[in-house]
Every structure is written in structure tokens, then in C-alpha cells.
Amino acid sequence: MRIVLAEDLHILRDGLVMLLEAEGFEIAAAVSSGPELRLALTRERPDVAVVDVRLPPSYTDEGLQAALEARREIPGLPVLVLSQHVEQLYARELLADGAGAIGYLLKDRVVNADQFIEAVRRVAAGGTAMDPEVIAKLLTTNAHDVPIARLTPREREVLELMAQGRSNAAIATRLFLSESAVGKHTAAIFAKLDLPPSDDDNRRVRAVLTYLNHT
Secondary structure: OEEEEEOOOHHHHHHHHHHHHHOOOEEEEEEOOHHHHHHHHHHHOOOEEEEEOOOOOOOOOHHHHHHHHHHHHOOOOOEEEEEOOOOHHHHHHHHOOOOOOEEEEEHHHHHOHHHHHHHHHHHHOOOEEEOHHHHHHHOOOOOOOOOHHHOOHHHHHHHHHHHOOOOHHHHHHHHOOOHHHHHHHHHHHHHHOOOOOOOHHHHHHHHHHHHHHOO
């Protein structure tokens, strides 16, 4: 699996390269600025981009904008964003096209190598990997939109954990439920969000994006 990595801190960038290579990933490019990232993404067309939000020269949202620009040129390009802080606007921009294959992790999570690698693989496979703190921030806005308002409190809990990228088995463990109970909640969520039958993984992503874009 080929990765383009963008991080301006030399030590962190080298550390991430070592970690990813140790897990069997190929680093197609490791860059430190927005212009370099745009070029690398369009040239290399990686399986996934791992991108720091704030990159030179602006140190604002240069990394995110470069990734979104490349994603418009390469529809569905998987992007995992790393950020020092939760920025609702950045999260919503990342979610805007509703195509999935996106993630937003706080840099603190990178110290947990297993969690980070799992997120990279999940996003590369077309799923979502949203940091719990990012989800919590998004939930501070209006939560009464239809069809989200149709969900029961338990269904919202299940969907919130789905947004973190957790499997039914992991959700069952977290909520002290059986897997069959989680399956029933998931089926109810799909029905209430008006998601027609299709590949289950695809419906999970669409349910998560509907949830995050309407809360």
C-alpha cells in the first residue's frame, strides 16, 4: 500500500515514515509543505494520504486544502488528516463531499501505533476514522435535524462508535451488547436514515457521513 505523507516537523515526519514502513507500507513521498503535497498527490496517486492540517507556507489549513484539491482531481482519494486541535470547520470540509475514505485524528493518537495504523488501513479501504474528540465537537451543534432525530439514544451511541471506525464486535464490547443486538441497531439505523440495501460497508460509511453532516 502506497502512502503520501505530509508533515512539516522533521522528527515527527521521520518517525511516521519509520512506523509506516515497519508495518509494510510503501512511502511514495514524504513532504513538508502544501505545494509539495499537491504535487506529490497528483503525481503519485497513492492508496492513502496522511496529512498534517497545518503546513507551510501559510501554517493555517494548507495541508487540508491541498488534500481536498487533490481529492477533487482524484475522486475518492483516501485522506487521513492529523491535527493538533479539533477544528469543526476542517472536519466539515473533509466530510463535505460525502464520499467516505476520510479520517481526522488528533496527533495525540499517533503515539498509539496500533490505533494509528488501524486508522490508516481503514481509511485506505474506503471507511472512516474519526477521532472521538472530533465527533464530540460536531455533536455540540444542532442535533435535531431529520432524519438524525429519528434515531434512539442507543442507535446514536452505535452510530457514534461506527464513526470512530469500530466493527460490530467492538461496538458490542464497548456497549455491553451482543453482536446480534448491534446488528439489529445497525439495520434500524440504515432504515431510519433512508439508506437502501447495498454493500454493508458502503452503507456504514454513508450512515456515518449522514450522521456527521447533520449533527
